[in-house]
Amino acid sequence: MPGFAPLVTSRLLLRPLRPEDAPDLHRLVNDWDIAKNLAHVPFPYPRDLADRWIADTAERLAAGRGYSLAIERDGALVGCIGLTMAGEEAELGYWIGRRYWGQGLAAEAAGRLAAWALATLPLRRIRAEALVDNARSIAVLRRIGFSEAGEGEAEFASRGGMMPVLRFVATRESLPALAPTPVAPVAEAPGLRILLVAACALIDSDGRVLLARRPEGKPLAGLWEFPGGKVAPGETPEDALIRELQEELGIEVASPCLAPFTFASHAYPGFHLLMPLYLCRRWQGKVTGREGQALAWVRPDKLGTYQMPPADVPLVALLRDFL
Numbered sequence: 001m002p003g004f005a006p007l008v009t010s011r012l013l014l015r016p017l018r019p020e021d022a023p024d025l026h027r028l029v030n031d032w033d034i035a036k037n038l039a040h041v042p043f044p045y046p047r048d049l050a051d052r053w054i055a056d057t058a059e060r061l062a063a064g065r066g067y068s069l070a071i072e073r074d075g076a077l078v079g080c081i082g083l084t085m086a087g088e089e090a091e092l093g094y095w096i097g098r099r100y101w102g103q104g105l106a107a108e109a110a111g112r113l114a115a116w117a118l119a120t121l122p123l124r125r126i127r128a129e130a131l132v133d134n135a136r137s138i139a140v141l142r143r144i145g146f147s148e149a150g151e152g153e154a155e156f157a158s159r160g161g162m163m164p165v166l167r168f169v170a171t172r173e174s175l176p177a178l179a180p181t182p183v184a185p186v187a188e189a190p191g192l193r194i195l196l197v198a199a200c201a202l203i204d205s206d207g208r209v210l211l212a213r214r215p216e217g218k219p220l221a222g223l224w225e226f227p228g229g230k231v232a233p234g235e236t237p238e239d240a241l242i243r244e245l246q247e248e249l250g251i252e253v254a255s256p257c258l259a260p261f262t263f264a265s266h267a268y269p270g271f272h273l274l275m276p277l278y279l280c281r282r283w284q285g286k287v288t289g290r291e292g293q294a295l296a297w298v299r300p301d302k303l304g305t306y307q308m309p310p311a312d313v314p315l316v317a318l319l320r321d322f323l
């Protein structure tokens with residue numbers, strides 16, 4: 001599993017929790033003014049719970065079930081933030097240690113994590129809840145683009161029972177900077193837009209396959225893909241691929257070196273992707289991420305450990321068998 005790449009804001013680092021965070025975490029969270037606002041945090045907070053919880057966050061992160069992160073500023077733990085995955089939705093939670101209140105850190109961390117998650121994970125929306133009298137948290141959620149979705153009740157461990165809460169949601173559309181960039185259709189019929197994308201598995205002399213990470217701001221950002229891109233009007237898939245490999249990776253490929261391998265045909269919301277996948281073992285130049293994208297040369301048996309767009313899943317299985 002490729003590690004979670006920490007998220008950076010102007011003042012903060014959001015990174016996986018480490019066992020050595022436990023003492024600081026315990027000192028900050030074992031505070032009634034924090035625990036009383038959190039649904040899953042007991043008070044008093046036993047010291048060994050910090051160790052167990054941190055171990056659990058590592059497991060959930062590795063399995064893609066949750067993203068609970070340390071909020072760090074200047075090397076110090078100032079709070080925690082997390083997303084718990086539930087199908088196509090995730091629940092956002094966060095707290096900031098009392099001594100760091102009043103500086104806008106919760107909004108900075110929550111805005112970043114929500115933006116990253118909606119741009120990167122296969123999520124329809126993110127939910128959050130705040131106690132009706134937790135004015136600070138309500139202000140944070142509103143500030144970062146969450147909208148109110150009614151009132152309800154939730155069980156609060158520290159209060160020993162059900163408490164009234166306000167519910168909030170955010171979608172890609174409610175965070176406008178994240179709205180997916182429109183895709184260019186190459187064929188249109190009523191109700192169907194087919195997007196033709198050419199992609200390539202570059203294979204090096206050790207039999208490893210090149211994956212590139214889709215940059216933030218693009219649809220499916222953060223997922224690992226085969227290099228390639230949309231076939232422009234008037235281009236053949238091979239021409240498009242030769243152009244994309246030049247633009248994205250700085251390499252020159254000759255058309256005879258592109259061997260058709262298989263294709264993806266996948267329904268995405270709003271368009272249907274048709275993506276021929278070529279194999280290429282020969283190119284000129286050094287492979288470089290020219291658009292700032294992360295690259296990974298991956299052994300075929302490890303391809304399944306990289307999170308890829310849903311359209312690629314069947315391709316990976318075929319490629320692994322073939323190589």
Ligand SMILES: Nc1nc2c([nH]c(=O)n2[C@H]2C[C@H](O)[C@@H](COP(=O)(O)OP(=O)(O)OP(=O)(O)O)O2)c(=O)[nH]1
Nearest residue numbers: 197199219220225226227228229230273309311312
């Ligand atoms: N290149 C590539 N695209 C993939 C893969 N799997 C997959 O679903 N796609 C989808 C994601 C996008 O919807 C589409 C590719 O579009 P893109 O936005 O990357 O195309 P592009 O490089 O021409 O980008 P742009 O200039 O329009 O920003 O195909 C894959 O393995 N490689």
